[in-house]
Amino acid sequence: MNRPNPSSRSADRERADRIYYTLAALLGGAVILYFAVVPFVGANLAFHFYLMLWITMASGFNVSSGFSGYMPFGYVAFYGVGAFTTAILVKKLGFPVLLALPFSGLAGLVLALLFAPTLRLSGIYFAIVSLALAYICRLVITNMPEEMTGGSFGIQLGSQAEPVLSFYVMMATMMLALGTILWLSRSRLGKALRAVRDDAEAADMMGVNITRVRLYGWLIAAFFPAVCGGVEAWYTNIVDTETAFNTLITAKTVIYAIAGGLGTVSGPIVGALVMVWLDELIWRQFPLLNLLILGLATVLLVLFLPRGIVGTLLRWRPAWRRYVP
Amino acid sequence: METLVIIGIVNGLIVGGVYALIGMSLTLLYGVLRVVNFAHGEFVIGGSFLAYVLFNTFGIPPLAALPIAAISFFGLGYVAYFLLIPRLARSDDPESMSFLMMYGLSIALAAFMLVLFEADSRSIDYSFTPISMKVGPVYVATARVVALGVTLVVAAGVSAFLFLTLPGKALRAAIMNREAIQIMGVDIVKLSAFAFALATGIAGITGVLVALVFPAFNAFSGPEYAIIGFIVVVLGGLGNPLGALAAGVFYGLAEQLATVFLPQAMAQIVGFALLVGTILVRNAGFGRWRVSR
Secondary structure, X not given: OOXXXXXXXXXXXXXXXXXXXXXXXXXXXXXXXXXXXHHHHOOOHHHHHHHHHHHHHHHHHHHHHHHOOOOOOOXXXXXXXXXXXXXXXXXXXXXXXXXXXXXXXXXXXXXXHHHHHHHHOOHHHHHHHHHHHHHHXXXXXXXXXXXXHOHHHOEEOOOOOOHHHHHHHHHHHHHHXXXXXXXXXXXXXXXXXXXXXXXXXXXXXXXXXXHXXXXXXXXXXXXXXXXXXXXXXXXXXXXXXXXXXXXXXXXXXXHHHHHXXXXXXXXXXXXXXXXXXXXXXXXXXXXXXXXXXXXXXXXXXXXXXXXXXXXHHHHHOHHHHHOOO | OHHHHHHHHHHHHHHHHHHHHHHHHHHHHHHHHOXXXXXXXXXXXXXXXXXXXXXHHHOOOHHHHHHHHHHHHHHHHHHHHHHHHHHHOOOOOHHHHHHHHHHHHHHHHHHHHHHHHOOOOEOOOOOOOOOEEEEOOEEEEHHHHHHHHHHHHHHHHHHHHHHHOHHHHHHHHHHHOHHHHHHOOOOHHHHHXXXXXXXXXXXXXXXXXXXXXXXXXXXXXXXXXXXXXXXXXXXXXXXXXXXHHHHHHHHHHHHHHHHHHOOHHHHHHHHHHHHHHHHHHXXXXXXXXXXXX
16 A cells, blocks of 8 residues: 555645645735834825725635636625615714624625525626626616715715724725635635535535535625725715726726736735736826726736736646645 | 607617627627627727717718728727737636626727727717608608618628628537537638627627717717627527527617606616526526536
8 A cells, every 4th residue: 555644644734734824924914014004104095095995805806706716797786885885874874984884794795695696607697697787786776866875976974084093994804804715715615615616516416515605605705895895985985876886896806806816815915916006106107098008907917817926826836836825 | 658659669679770780799709709798889989989080080971981990890800809819718717708808908998089089978960961751650860760771781781691601601600619610621710800800890880870879979888888788699699690680679679668668777777687687597597517406
């Protein structure tokens, strides 16, 4: 019998896990430290707020597309509904903002449950339906009575603005998202999700409850953009359908996530960091050409780096897959 | 009320014709290349802007702009194919990645048109004489009647091409089975490039018609048409050009009649609901790797 010694294999795996978690802790620590000091050193608060927002959004999208294999091109629906939930609760029902935010997340979950039947679809059908559902959400909210959603003027939150506090709330949301995905990538659920993504029938045979696993993945993916929408509404103090349901939000989320590489914890972080910086630089230089360059960047990304930065690195050195979070 | 319904039907046929052409070109693209062209709306609007420039700068009327749009867009499409599509096959999931790439292209093209033409809505200030015609009991703008005529000619022409000529038959064969047609000795790269060029050419023509039929267009009108195109393609069955023609007319009628009976915004929601419902119901029958539980 030429089987490797089981104890040496488990020792090997433990070693890999140790490196994995050390790297994850280092990455997480660096991210926390970096963002935590931003308000103290007087760095650009808005820039870093949006950087965290995009990291969170891209990470949430990663759960859906990287882990579960669904490309929700109407991802903005969750964001917009979350933004309006916070705005309505705060402005019309007098909730304190911090109490309203969890309800935004809840609204995202409810919306995800409503959309759950679309999980039966796959590939391009799912993408198109998701896009159409986002348009429907936008139209429904636009046409709600003006006393509720503020019509085309939107809702102003009034004297609720607390930039620094909302900055830290955004940071907490981001850490929660990253923590969830770190857990997911090593958990039973994460493994089941990937198994279902790669071969649903085989996973079914192995006793994975496909429907339930997909639903859990979908709920996680929907929760974070909804909270992001709420926090952003608080930060900017205004919500309207034009910006809250802007398809560019989906576009940026998808682009940032794919630029980093789907299916890893670090991918969306790296992708968002690189692309948001790039976006900022371009925007400063050529404000008019910003959209044009964003679009071209997407095309080039798909053509030349379809697996993203981290994904390409892992393809080049497959052995690192065990260590890189 | 009766007149309103008749107006709804006439408008539905005219608008539906435009949707049918968009749907037909989209479905050809998807059928032959497996590319989900989200940028198709921008191709169409590009045609509208071309007609706008031709008329305002050179005084060329929209009808004469039709062949110019068709030929120039055909050429652009042929070049674009080689720039964009062959590399796509290298990714893990070419179909979803094609959607993402075209999404990016859509943003880029819209931004490009925004830089060229600014954000204002444009329309072509050209009128036929007489300015309107009596169709049955109602008056319809001549431009729209002409547009309907052009739609019929183009639809009939493309259908005849697809069903009566050898290259057309090759295209339909490629839709049915991409592998088998290569065994039969068809150069699939050439055929694919031709399909892409044909689809963009039709989009260019459609753009000129959009300028005739709809009151105005701007750099960001594209996605609206792309989404309607998707609805039509899905209703007609993916990769079925004749189905797309019928579905386009059906959708145009449904949309225009819905505006008679429902408020404007509700009519739009009906369209999207139609799309979601169709996909959910249709796909229940023949999903690809879906596991039913």
